[in-house]
Amino acid sequence: MPRIDQRLGLTRYEADTHYKQALEAYKKGNFDKAVEALDEALDLLPGQAEYHAARGFIYLEDGEQAHAEADFDTALKRQPYEMLAHYGRGMIAYQTQRWMDALGHFGEAYRVDPQRPETLYYLALIYYQLGDFTHAHDFMTQAHAGLETRGDKRRTDAARWLRHIERRQREIGKRP
Numbered sequence: 001m002p003r004i005d006q007r008l009g010l011t012r013y014e015a016d017t018h019y020k021q022a023l024e025a026y027k028k029g030n031f032d033k034a035v036e037a038l039d040e041a042l043d044l045l046p047g048q049a050e051y052h053a054a055r056g057f058i059y060l061e062d063g064e065q066a067h068a069e070a071d072f073d074t075a076l077k078r079q080p081y082e083m084l085a086h087y088g089r090g091m092i093a094y095q096t097q098r099w100m101d102a103l104g105h106f107g108e109a110y111r112v113d114p115q116r117p118e119t120l121y122y123l124a125l126i127y128y129q130l131g132d133f134t135h136a137h138d139f140m141t142q143a144h145a146g147l148e149t150r151g152d153k154r155r156t157d158a159a160r161w162l163r164h165i166e167r168r169q170r171e172i173g174k175r176p
Contacts, residue, residue, distance in 0.1 A: 015044040019051060022058070031062040049079035057088050065092060083112040087119060094122060102126050117146030121158060124165070133169045140165055 022037035038055040045051065056071030068088060075085035090105035103126050109119045124139035140162045147155035 011044050015041040015048065015051070018044070019054070022054065026058055026061075031058050034058050035062075047078055049075040049082045049085065052078065053082050053084035053088065057084055060088055060091060068092065081108070081112050083109050083116070086112070087116075090119075090122060094126065097129075099126055099129050103130075115146065117143045117150065117152070117154075117158075120146060121154070121161075124161065128161075128165060128168075133165055133172065137162070137165045137169065 018037045018041035022034040022041065025031075025034035025037060035055060035058055038051055038058070041051045042048065042055070052071045052075035056068040056075065059065075059071060060068035069092060072085040072088045072092075075082045076089075079085075086105045086109040090102045090109060093099075093102035093105060102122070106119055106122050106126065109116070110123060113119070120139045120143035124136045124143055127133070127136035127139060140158060144155055144158035144162055147158050
């Protein structure tokens with residue numbers, strides 16, 4: 001029988017409060033405080049895949065790859081379609097130049113949320129690394145548009161990559 005606070009939804013409310021505190025701490029660059037808040041949230045709701053994925057992402061940003069991978073794996077065991085966990089696993093694979101693993105994880109993240117410009121950006125970079133400049137161009141075009149719409153400063157990098165991909169396409173087109 002669930003505890004009364006669980007039946008009233010208080011545990012979920014308290015866990016979500018810790019989760020929001022973690023996001024605020026992350027935005028301020030206070031990774032330790034963010035992890036602590038997520039630990040509190042996970043103490044209350046240990047099965048919440050989103051919390052594991054968020055903590056994994058913070059670990060990844062803080063250079064704690066082993067902890068990040070463990071959290072991403074836990075999140076994916078609990079929820080195979082956890083977008084952030086796939087995104088994080090894709091980041092790790094990309095950083096270690098495991099292009100096909102990265103493509104698999106970013107592909108899953110894309111299927112869950114096809115409008116995320118960050119995912120589109122990395123899909124473009126992976127296809128570029130694989131020599132598929134057509135797909136690289138298509139994904140980078142979408143990423144640039146999404147970043148532009150958001151007013152995201154990373155749109156400059158996307159525009160630079162787009163020009164670079166177009167140059168590569170022209171170079172290959174000139175070959176006999």
